Amino acid sequence: MTLTASAPRRTARPPATLRQRLARLSPYAYVTPFFALFAAFGLFPLIYTAYVSLYRVELQTPDQMEWRGLDNYTALFGDDNFWTALRNTFTIGVISTVPQLLMALGLAHLLNYKLRGRTFFRVTMLLPYATSVAAATLVFAQLFGRDFGLINYLLHLVGIGPVDWQSGTVASQIAVSTIVTWRWTGYNTLIYLAGMQAIPSDLYEAAELDGASRWRQFLHVTLPGLRPTILFTIVVSTIGATQLFGEPLLFEGSISGGISHQYQTLGLYMYEQGWGFFHLGRAAAIAWVMFVLIVLLVLVNTAVARRRSGKENQR
């Protein structure tokens, strides 16, 4: 446009001008709205959580804080329900994440074929992602009903007696994990599919020339090319699993995660302490423990991935 015509008139080096000019134009004004909100509603609450966790604060009188040092943490670590919730979070996390990501990987591979109705499959598989935790959980709670649930009816048809999806520890955790798996498999499938499509096609052609079978191509071209994507999904799923909350809360509508806390997660335990028993300070301690846990898990994930790719490169 006017660039070539008018720029030389003003200065000999247009790029420098652009920079100088833009530098003067207070770019900070553009990032201020975001960072103001971020500081007030993102960063501050997170840091302040650590502070609150050292006090006794009750839900009804949130402005009265009483110094307690590490008491909240001592009480936490002495509470059996905390360890149960920690264990449940871990087992539900594994039961929901591992099959989910494996299925997503397989489905992405299939979706990467030339298919009729590609858009249909992609959109349909993403439908659960558009559903709220509340809606999904209420529907599945019904499907998993002990006496009249459809799942038990289907199991009955193949000769399996009624499973008590609410009271059994393993059964209830499988049921809760199923909801998570249902909601997130399609999303992860699309993430993997995007990663697969970014792998250059000449890698596959070279592999084919070398006589590699489809399976070997998947192992030696697709998987290595997908490594950063896989790490991303593992990290995101780990974070999601650590703070799982809505599914166990609404599965039966109890804040204790079942009569004997059989599927209470850390997120639900935090809610129970804060909004069930009114101990906000205690809940803050749990939140902070969850934060540290997430940071540790992410670091472990990343370290394992690094070591793996390091080994791969040595070969």
Place this chain on the structure above:
Amino acid sequence: MTTLTAPRSTGETTAPAARPARRPRGRRAGGHERGGRLAYAILIAAALFSAFPFYWTIVAATRSNADLAKTPPALLPGGNLMHNFDQVLQQADIGKALLNSLIVSGSVTVGTVLCSTLAGFAFAKLHFRGRNALLALTIGTMMIPPQLGVIPLFMVIAKLHWVNQLQAVILPGLVSAFGVFFMRQFLVQALPDELIEAGRVDGASTARIFWSIVIPVARPGMAVLGILTFMASWNDFFWPIIALTSQQPTVQVALRQLGGGYVHDQSVVMAGTLLGTLPVLLVFGLLGRQIVGGIMQGAVKG
């Protein structure tokens, strides 16, 4: 829109399955028909698995509780929908909940897209001290779950007497590190430096450039971010059930109330679920393609 559709078009050339297409037999996956059939069978099964709960919601919402307690259970929709809707309206203020959710999600979407575009533009095209540090801070916090900050947030809201007021849900909802990152990535690619420079040379201020040059270029990205934000906000659960009560519910708060033990009529609960999910499904039905594109786009960039 070109950048957003890019991943889809590359799919046809990168996929291993694209190779048989070059054979004279033609497009219909000639060489490995069997594998093809198996692939379709698995994909159809997965699609059914994804869609079935929706079908079941419709079945249960149009039946009575007695129908649902039969063996074998009812598998086709019935005629009890209006009665169930009526019950929903009596047991939870779903009308108010839908309106509240619309207000909250609408405000959050507009605000987030605006803040993200402003900041994304600055990070993509403007030069200033501390830019990289601020960007790193944004990306670094993208992964931190906001759920962990709810206790101080609640204390602040309580102090401001905002409990049960919609701004308590709207304002924290505006913070989206993902949005800033998404718009930055979009604008780095979609907005050529020359365009800004040309505007500059014509004597336009940065604000003018933002409105007349950046916004039009950013529109496709803003649309995708808007859809994703709207859905996420509509479905947000944890913070709304803390900050709001059943007197001032969003849809998710109302659903919790419906399913929360007072009501045992499953068909009524399912009718409520249907009402609360319909708006998002509508958005999804109209814009499913774009949503798929947006998520895949975000994945490649992220």
